[in-house]
Amino acid sequence: MTSQTQPDDKSADSTRATEMLSGAAMVIRALADEGVEYLYGYPGGAVLHIYDALFQQNKVKHVLVRHEQAATHMADAYARASGKAGVVLVTSGPGATNAVTGIATAYMDSIPMVVLTGQVMSHLIGGDAFQETDMLGISRPICKHNMSVRRPEDIPYLIKKAFHIAQTGRPGPVVLDIPKDMTMPNQKFAYHYPAEINLRSYQPKLKGHSGQIKKAVTALLGAKKPILYAGGGVIMGSASNELTELAKLLNLPVTNTLMGLGAYPADDKQFIGMLGMHGSYEANQTMHHADVILAVGARFDDRVTNNTKKFCPDATIIHIDIDPASISKTINTHIPIVGLVQPVLTEMLEVLKQKKKKLDSAALQQWWQQIDQWRAVHGGRYDTTAPLLKPQYVIEQVSKITKGEAYVCSDVGQHQMFAAQYYKFNKPNRWINSGGLGTMGFGLPAAMGVKLNYPDADVVCVTGEGSIQMNIQELSTCKQYGLGVKIINLNNGYLGMVKQWQDMNYESRYASSYMDSLPDFVKLAEAYGHVGIRVTTPEELQPALERAFALKDRLVFLDIHIDPKEHVYPMQVPGGAMNDMFLSKTERT
Amino acid sequence: MRHIISVLLENESGALARLVGLFAQRGYNIDSLNVAATEDPTLSRLTLVTHGNDQVIEQISKQLHKLIEVVKVSDISEAAHIERELMLVKVKASGNQREEVKRCADIFRGQIIDVTPATYTIQLVGTSDKLDAFIQALGTTPIMEVVRSGASGIARGEKTLAL
């Protein structure tokens, strides 16, 4: 097969004198023309021409991380906070393979990202050259698309195409592999950046089918026990206002997925918490007993549904999603609507407002009474009498001191679930976590990516002593770029989530879930030039948090020693229905 | 159930690998696959035979659509269609068997396209079922080699899968 990469944009302003640029300069210039402010990366042989071009301009700024994985998470978190693709530049071979975890992380959560990977010279490809790896082959199953540069003059087109694919439809990471000979400084080509791209094989749907939308409205208005189940698609699709308006108009109970937290304000009385494996009792009960489920930008993930055979037996399911392949993948949908959630919800609202028929208000009132009873059963309770610090309490205090407005970037483990459950997310794009891949090591670089782009915002990294050590080297990057992230290290001395499963399923045989020889995190933070504070008692917490958040521009590492025995509850019983749950170490539904 | 899925694909390097990778990655079956450029050199036409329940087949076609280089997808076995596969079979044929193999090939409208004193090479075109039946019919004749192209398909009537 031959390469058919043809610049097909004809709208260019041909009267302007064409600029002649090297491939390397074109890479950077195209990023500047795309409006990219920061590039996250790490240099090496295959990308040295590009780094030299970067050095000779000042539009695109480069952030030098300490490990390529961190570059990908920084770019990814910027995308999660801003909705725009983050951009990564790494060298061939080990540089590219170090980026793999970050690409997979973004892919699983549908995050737009453009990853530029260096490659050995074209004529060396396939010959096991120094630092050659088949990055197209490696990344193929973990990215939305990948491409390689065959001719230097195609670079602007390919970069535009990469952004186009990454940011439209269901977003995702795109990898562009650039052989070194495509960037030779002495070979210059006419540069022009296409204004837009039109691909005959890629035409993502925008609007939903009006007939389906009408059907959905009719089903919704016939409901006696409705629920709105909203996921990450609402966040990435910037539809949280429309979602809130719809929920308010019909007085629907709303649950958010782990990826959707903040899509609906947590402080609102219609919010019934997160659903799924560690979802609230009331959210899982409400889902299970619902007669109509309106799923918006969510994908019926196994961490939500529990056993699909027992999933919500009485529900008519309406599913709005940009990706047709997400519809009826794990759970059969009755009324599918393919389209961007924002225009679909807008159209739904219009149709609803014209309807004379309203929801059966007596039935809805009864439904709310039932939900309130469920709320009272567990209500996010935890032991407040214990002498040891409870992670739930720590997160509640962080939520209070930041007024629910901080960007909270989490690692993976128990601390992640506590953050999801106890931080009150009232705005979208504030909760930044690796939901799909569950990547330990995500939290710190993610917080860095956000802090760099939102320097005035409070940016918190909620982590554990296990996760933080997976990218702890980035404390050095934080110093170099003055990133005043607040690290909340919920230190339980264990790989707590693993330990919890071992407690529940392996009679507390802690196979490799206890970490001996942990570093002194306070000294470690200080060694990197930051502020470290240790907190070991409940009384010390408040003053420590106040001090940390008062130090606006400093990175503060709060090493918070918590009860090592704590478990995350509620927890769905494996193999059960949505509403089969453990509520504490001794209670089960 | 068996399905024949036709795909129009951008004729770009990596596109086929992506498509095949999708099947491996998601655990879908490929019973046969053939691919070649079309009259438009920028497009490849691919015919894929697979099997699975309705839900799996629906996912396959949606997942194929999601690949950036896939231009069109059609499950041609959903409507009237024509299916053809090419098979080349080399068999041992000497003595009495020579006549019998020839007769069998004639019945199936096969052609003997290469001959040695001890072998015949037979070419046969038809549905995959017909080719299977021919192999059965060869009975005790020793088969030395079988090469099959995998099915190609096209819709009947005026329906087309084109840009």
Ligand SMILES: Cc1ncc(C[n+]2csc(CCOP(=O)(O)OP(=O)(O)O)c2C)c(N)n1
């Ligand atoms: C890269 C990676 N390796 C392994 C795991 C499996 N895993 C999930 S949670 C967890 C423990 C995390 O420990 P810690 O960061 O201390 O958090 P805690 O659960 O104690 O709050 C492990 C090992 C993972 N998610 N990611």
Ligand SMILES: [Mg+2]
């Ligand atoms: Mg821990």
